[in-house]
Amino acid sequence: MLSEIELRAEAGSGTLKRAPRCEWRDLGRLDYEAAFAIQRGLVEQRKRGEIADQFLIVEHPHTITLGRNGHMENLLAHEDLLARAGVAFHHTDRGGDITYHGPGQIVGYPILDLRAWNRDVGAYVRAMEQVIIDALADFGLAGERVPPMTGVWVAGAKIAAIGVHISRWVTSHGFALNVTTDLSYFQYIVPCGLVKPVTSMAALGVMARREEVIERLVDHFGRVFDREMTGEFIYD
């Protein structure tokens, strides 16, 4: 076995200084509430410094969530109708207005201590957008920002939404990227209170596998946030 130093030299990193570690995990399909409970646990552990930064990836069943400062009028369907359509509805403590989660969407929940990165929530959100833009570029899609809004757009349609919660500089919630999302579910809401079209990678002609997209996101996440990403797929 080569020593680590040799490995580093082989990789051509040119420096032995190592980026802080960030553990990523794909939790597969999981209820919003179950994923929220996992996030809360990790946030507390992160605050106490017991664990490294985390990057959770999950896919939720059909769910609509409303942020703390969201507006119920952006929910276009009555909660009863949602229940009949098999869509869960949750109030939650992230920033942003209303959004939809469902199968075919990659939801990323970074749990980072921003004190170890940059105490700047604006920079954090821009960096998360950059991760998504760079990952989309790997699939030939030109993602872009539409200031002053938050999120990522392709050709004028929103492909990724962002909503974050911060407590003692530790982040939770994150982003939702539409890969093969059934966009018809967005009819129930005015996404983030914006009357703008939504899109997905599949709608733009890219049938990427979830795993491939996650790999690209993890890769760019490590680069953009300067973190050494460790983890592997054990669930879907």
Added chain:
Amino acid sequence: MTEVVMPQMGESIVEGTLTKWLKKPGDHVERDEPLFEISTDKVDTEIPSPAAGTLQEVLVEEGKTVGINTVVARIEDGAGNGAAPAKPAAAASAPPVQAPAPAPVAAPAPVAAPAEPAEVAGPLSPLVRKMARENNIDLSRVKGTGAGGRITKQDLEAYLGERPSPAAARPAVVPLQAPPAPSTYVPPAAPSQAKVRVEPMSVMRQKIAEHMVMSKRTSAHVTTIHRVDMTKVAKIWARQKEDFQARYGIQLTYLPFVVRAAVEALRTFPIVNASIEGTNILYHNDINIGIAVALENGLIVPVIRNADEKNVLGLQRAIVDLAARARSRQLKPDEVQGGTFSITNFGSFGSIVATPVINQPQVAILGVGAVTKEPVVIDDAIAIRSMCYLSLTFDHRLIDGALADQFTAKAKAVLENWSEEVL
């Protein structure tokens, strides 16, 4: 008196919306206890109190947007009357700076460099390493089929054969009109007017699919079925389940009895705890039993390590813990690896008999059917007994039918003549 101000949450952020007061005027607040929440640019932030004391007045109501450093509240802390403005503890008091290197927990365990990630199982031969380097292969993506998942030259050749060319794998950014390079993408099925819905398989589903077919292709599957009289175990279970629950806080099921019986049989017939590598038989000294756990959209087989060192209580604890963490997605990668034998409890879903597929590279899997009361002939009389069918699927390449039946008969004998204390 301490003045609480709207904190600056970042260089580019000049104002924030106060979304929620977590305390009311008159409430006591501890220093660093969350006092209010603000919203800036899709980010909600809890702001801790800069001081301990009584929240005297709230100057900015919920929903209002104010500039940074605006006083939003006053806290009576009994410390004189000079209203010294204090910034909330969490806010960066100086303009935000790129945090310096000392990351809190970031003294990382050794993690290999990108060229050869740590997840690669087993040592690598110089040839494999050279091939990987020359072809720029990320070895963590190559499935090893050698001993202990070790990557062989054949694995690399197979991987190179199926890998898309680097150019296709990473298409350059192209304008939207140009279709993306298709090689790694499954083209959407022809639009057939909603008669069919296309959804890519989850990674777990793909892995299960690959594993099942690979297993059927690899092993010569044969299943033998023994009928086991579980009456004795059922009586112990019925008598002790409440005490067990009260004493240990977990439910007692039949499964740990079956695991215990399988362990005894594996000790007696170590070849059932073996695996095949090429023309060698690998006998494993550890008995690590995988327990199949059904998930919402799939299946995972966490492993009870050194199952032979555990009694019924220890096994039941391990089963409950692994199953709960499997369902809440809290398993660690090494908890689903290294199994030497597997047990699948389809009886919990009502099945009486099934023929399970071997969990490669193992050579046998024991299926447990439901325990049901049945009329049974004993000494020419009909009795009602609690019966259960055990199905052993074995790899006939390595295990002959006679041995498979001796193995299953041993497990059956342990269950029928159960003699261990449970509580």
